[in-house]
Amino acid sequence: MSGLTLERLSKVFTDDDGSDIVAxxxxxxxxxxxxxxxxxxxxxxxxxxxxxxxxxxxxVTSGDIRLGGESIADAGPQERDIAMVFQxxxxxxxxxxxxxxxxxxxxxxxxxxxxxxxLVEETAAMLGIDDLLDRRPSELSGGQQQRVALGxxxxxxxxxxxxxEPLSNLDAKLRSQMRTELQRLQxxxxxxxxxxxxxxxxxxxMGDRIAVLDDGELQQAGTPLECYHRPANRFxxxxxxxxxxxxxxxxxxxxxxxxDDLEYELSGTSAESVGDAERVTLGIRPEDIELVDAVGxxxxxxxxxxxxxxxxxxxxxxxxxxxxxxxxxxxxxGMRSVEPGSTAVARxxxxxxxxxxxxxxxxxx
Ligand code: ATP
Numbered sequence: 001m002s003g004l005t006l007e008r009l010s011k012v013f014t015d016d017d018g019s020d021i022v023a024x025x026x027x028x029x030x031x032x033x034x035x036x037x038x039x040x041x042x043x044x045x046x047x048x049x050x051x052x053x054x055x056x057x058x059x060v061t062s063g064d065i066r067l068g069g070e071s072i073a074d075a076g077p078q079e080r081d082i083a084m085v086f087q088x089x090x091x092x093x094x095x096x097x098x099x100x101x102x103x104x105x106x107x108x109x110x111x112x113x114x115x116x117x118x119l120v121e122e123t124a125a126m127l128g129i130d131d132l133l134d135r136r137p138s139e140l141s142g143g144q145q146q147r148v149a150l151g152x153x154x155x156x157x158x159x160x161x162x163x164x165e166p167l168s169n170l171d172a173k174l175r176s177q178m179r180t181e182l183q184r185l186q187x188x189x190x191x192x193x194x195x196x197x198x199x200x201x202x203x204x205x206m207g208d209r210i211a212v213l214d215d216g217e218l219q220q221a222g223t224p225l226e227c228y229h230r231p232a233n234r235f236x237x238x239x240x241x242x243x244x245x246x247x248x249x250x251x252x253x254x255x256x257x258x259x260d261d262l263e264y265e266l267s268g269t270s271a272e273s274v275g276d277a278e279r280v281t282l283g284i285r286p287e288d289i290e291l292v293d294a295v296g297x298x299x300x301x302x303x304x305x306x307x308x309x310x311x312x313x314x315x316x317x318x319x320x321x322x323x324x325x326x327x328x329x330x331x332x333x334g335m336r337s338v339e340p341g342s343t344a345v346a347r348x349x350x351x352x353x354x355x356x357x358x359x360x361x362x363x364x365x
Contacts, residue, residue: 002068002081002159002192004031004054009063011049011216023049025216026063031209034190036183037221038207040197042239046216047196051162054194055084067159078108080160083153087165089145091137091152097124098133101152108156116155123155126185143174150182154189161186161193167202179206200240204228212236234361237283237354243316246289246328248282249358257282261321265298270350273365279358286316288352289330291338292345300347305340319346 011024024046031037039047052058054065056077065073072080083104091100101120105111111119124130127147137145146166153161167175167182183206186193197203203210204224211221212235220232224240231237237245250257250264255271257264257280264282266274274280292300303319306327317330317338330346338344355365 003033003035004160004192004194005029005064005066005069006050006054007064007066009050009053009065010061011046011053011058012061022216024053027213027216027218028063029211029218029221031192031194033192036186036193036195036206036208038195038197038203038210039213040200040203040207040210040239041213041219043198045213047198047213048164050213051084051164051194051196054160055082055162056080057084081158082160082162083156083158084162084164085149085153085166087168089137089149089169091145091148093137096134096136097129097140097148097151100137100148101133101155104152104156119155120151123151126154127151142169142171143178146170146178150185154185157191159192161191161195163193163195165197166195168197168199175202182206201242204240212239214239230363231354232363234281234283234356234363237356237363241285243286243329243331245283245285245354247356248326248328250280250282252277252280261326262301264348264353266355267350270353270355270365273355275364277357277359277364280364281356281358281361282348283354283356284328284348284352286329286331288349289328290347290349291317291330291332292347295345297347299350300345303344303346305338305342305344308338308340317344319344 006027006029009024009027013021013023015021039050041047049058053060056075060073064071098120102116105116121130124133129144129147132140132144167178170178179202207224209221209223210227212219214235220227220236227236227240248259248262250259252274255266301321303321305317306320307318309316314331314333317332318327319330320327356363
């Protein structure tokens with residue numbers, strides 16, 4: 001069994017003038033045997049530091065890391081049965097592809113040379129780079145170098161793969177192709193994988209589960225759909241989804257949310273979920289807003305179309321309430337014609353509305 005457990009893991013760095021930088025703050029997450037977990041969050045939130053602690057490249061300030069139930073927090077990087085794939089690929093420039101892929105095995109095992117050679121060829125064939133084995137990294141494209149870096153991790157047949165933004169140096173088309181390929185590969189190999197990215201689309205499409213970090217703290221761990229439909233807090237709600245969820249700050253009074261530009265009446269269960277909260281943030285995803293022909297109920301609002309941005313088969317329509325300053329965005333099918341400057345009625349269906357405590361950001365509904 002190769003499940004990986006991070007238990008109350010923290011990392012504190014000390015900067016030059018002696019003050020503490022808490023890079024990772026009390027993070028606990030379980031990665032099941034064979035699972036693909038994506039660690040996602042904005043730049044500087046502690047993703048790489050977490051991964052580097054698991055790899056043994058960074059010491060642990062407090063907490064524990066267990067692999068298959070055994071603590072590895074004090075083991076050296078070579079003693080952990082883990083292979084890491086870096087954003088920079090980190091290939092040896094003076095070695096051929098074959099040498100790059102076999103080097104780790106030659107160094108860390110006493111596997112016979114012919115067995116290593118066979119394994120390298122088999123892995124290279126699996127990755128479609130078997131005709132490149134005698135080239136050096138400088139003679140390869142970015143995508144090919146990336147495959148070599150992956151191949152080097154795969155030949156080691158480790159208990160765990162750690163990947164730090166491995167696709168970020170590739171162009172958009174290749175990146176999306178490699179996402180699918182990598183996922184398929186991981187599924188076939190069944191190797192427990194922890195994958196770091198700042199790109200929420202990558203996280204949503206690749207992960208069996210995602211762990212969202214902000215400011216060193218774990219905000220939510222769940223399947224992509226759980227994080228999308230039931231975000232634990234405002235941060236996760238805003239981070240997951242593209243374009244981002246719209247937020248409106250309101251005050252709650254007798255089941256009605258009153259904001260600068262909108263009044264939103266809540267019904268039974270939503271009204272109850274607000275409880276005693278005085279300030280409530282109303283959130284709605286752009287794809288959940290409907291543009292309708294006329295005001296037909298209390299959740300329909302007159303708006304003015306500010307900007308229309310084509311996004312392939314959809315449009316992002318930026319709207320304002322009356323002459324309000326607040327802009328929000330709705331995505332609508334490209335067939336619907338909406339002109340800047342025209343009026344539009346935006347419907348916020350209550351079942352699609354998210355409510356957050358205005359003070360703490362925690363989800364209320
Ligand atoms: P990015 O997506 O930009 O790579 P990240 O989420 O991987 O960011 P980390 O690299 O883990 O973030 O950094 C987390 C925090 O720890 C940041 O504030 C960073 O400046 C700080 N940090 C990282 N390494 C060190 C170090 N060696 N010494 C001091 N501070 C560090």
